[in-house]
Amino acid sequence: MDNNELIKLYRSLMSESDILKFIEVYPKESLFVEYKVKDRSGKFTDSDKNNFSKTLSSFGNSEGGILIWGVADVSKNVRMEPIDQIKEFDNRLRSFLAESTIPTLQGFLMEDIFINSENTGYVKCFIPQSDIAPHQARDGKYYFRTMEGVLPMRHYQILDMLGKRQKPFLHMIIKPQVSSTVEGENNLEFAVQNKGRVCAKYYGFICHFDNNIELIITPDSKVKDITKLNDGRPTIMYENNIGVIHPSEVIYQLDILRYRSKDKRKKIKGELIYYCEGMASQKIEFIINKSTINYLTI
Numbered sequence: 001m002d003n004n005e006l007i008k009l010y011r012s013l014m015s016e017s018d019i020l021k022f023i024e025v026y027p028k029e030s031l032f033v034e035y036k037v038k039d040r041s042g043k044f045t046d047s048d049k050n051n052f053s054k055t056l057s058s059f060g061n062s063e064g065g066i067l068i069w070g071v072a073d074v075s076k077n078v079r080m081e082p083i084d085q086i087k088e089f090d091n092r093l094r095s096f097l098a099e100s101t102i103p104t105l106q107g108f109l110m111e112d113i114f115i116n117s118e119n120t121g122y123v124k125c126f127i128p129q130s131d132i133a134p135h136q137a138r139d140g141k142y143y144f145r146t147m148e149g150v151l152p153m154r155h156y157q158i159l160d161m162l163g164k165r166q167k168p169f170l171h172m173i174i175k176p177q178v179s180s181t182v183e184g185e186n187n188l189e190f191a192v193q194n195k196g197r198v199c200a201k202y203y204g205f206i207c208h209f210d211n212n213i214e215l216i217i218t219p220d221s222k223v224k225d226i227t228k229l230n231d232g233r234p235t236i237m238y239e240n241n242i243g244v245i246h247p248s249e250v251i252y253q254l255d256i257l258r259y260r261s262k263d264k265r266k267k268i269k270g271e272l273i274y275y276c277e278g279m280a281s282q283k284i285e286f287i288i289n290k291s292t293i294n295y296l297t298i
Contacts (some may be wrong), residue, residue, distance in 0.1 A: 001032050003128045006064050007109070010126040016080075016115045019068060019122060023078050031063065031145050035071040037081045044092035052093060053100040053138035054150065059127035060105045060135045061153065061161070062145040069093075070122035086112050086121045093123065094295070101135040103195055106171065106282060131280065132169045132195055134161045167278045169196035170203060173251060174272065174284070178291050185216065188257040188288070190223075190238065194245045196279070203276035204239030205254075210269045216258035223255050245276075 001009075013019060026033045034055050039045040059065040070083045083089050090112050098104050109126040134142045134153065142153040153161075170192050177187040190207075194200045206226075209215075213234050217225045223236040238254055245252055261268060268288040275281040285296040 001063065003064050003107075006032065006066060006128070007126060010066055010109060010124060013066075013068075013113065013124050015113060016082075016122070019071065019080075019113065019124075022068075023071065027078055029073050029149075031147065032065040034059070034065060034067045035073040035078060036067060036069050037072045038069060038083050038089060042084070044089065044096075048092075049096055049100070050138055052096065054143055056101050056105050056108070056127055057135045057137035057141075058143035058145045058150045060101065060130035061133045061142060062129065064129040065127055065145070067125040067127060068122055069125070082115060082120050082122060084120055086114070086119060086123065090123055099138075101137060103132055103135065104171075105130060105135055106132070106169075131167070134158050166197050168194055168198055168200035168245070168247065168276055169279055170200055170245070170274060170276055170282070171195050172205065172272060172274050172282070172284060174270075174286060174293055176288050176291055176293050177256075184260055185258055186260070186290075188259060190254045190257065191251050192245060192254055192274070193249070193251045194247045196247050198247065198278070200245040200247075200276040200279070202241050203245060203274070204237070205272055205274035206235065206237050207270055207272040209234040212262050212266050212268050214260040214262055216260065218258070221255065221257070223257055 013022060029035055036051050036055065039047045055067050059067070070081055072079050072081050090110070093110065097108065105127065107128040110123060112121055112123055114121040136142050142158050143150050144153050144157070173191040173193065175189040175191070177189060190205070192203070208230065211234065215225055215227070215234055215236065217223070223238045226235050226237045227233065229235070236257060270286050270288065272284045272286070273281055287294045287296065
């Protein structure tokens, strides 16, 4: 099952009844399916962090998969254990994501499935097969998935996977800023880091926004306004066909977009697709809330 099939499966889970149907088809954990329950203490514990980290590592280092929080797989007899305070748990997971594996997994998706109220339910996660594997878990080990279960990788397997990673892998960073010079204007910084193993060439991005944004493009802007080419949907484009981004810990600033919110009471939703030669295009969905940003996908 490839990443596209897994995403379709992930998106089909919209309700508790969908999860029950899913369990009928996948009654036990497998190469592509993992069930987890939250620690009974009610807090976001080291046990939760370790379970999450190990699962991300194993799916990312294998062929990807679906993780559902709120379902227990005890002796292969699956039972439902919905999560209370689900929004808080969701926020904790998202906050922990960046430090859950080394390097951070890209392309991760997560969404809550509520039952009865907006405070109880399940959390579904899509974890893709990674282009920058291997990923080290929180306990210092690298995991992969087999028909026998989740196992630590052997040294030769790690070396073999590292040897195959001879390609660029860009990590985009989006930083909102409140302008200190013009009242009512804000800035959105776009930066990038190459976490791969070779130089990134022919790189760029396209970023779509909802209609609550007014783009301010100046003669010195590196991004282009291509709203007219996108049926009036506010859209910018950046491309660089000359320079290269070397693999390192250095973060390169691409440009700073100036903009205004049409309705300051509302947030701005965006979708960014970025690419370079030798790397599959990646997508980030995000919400701008004044001087902060919330990633819906990473």
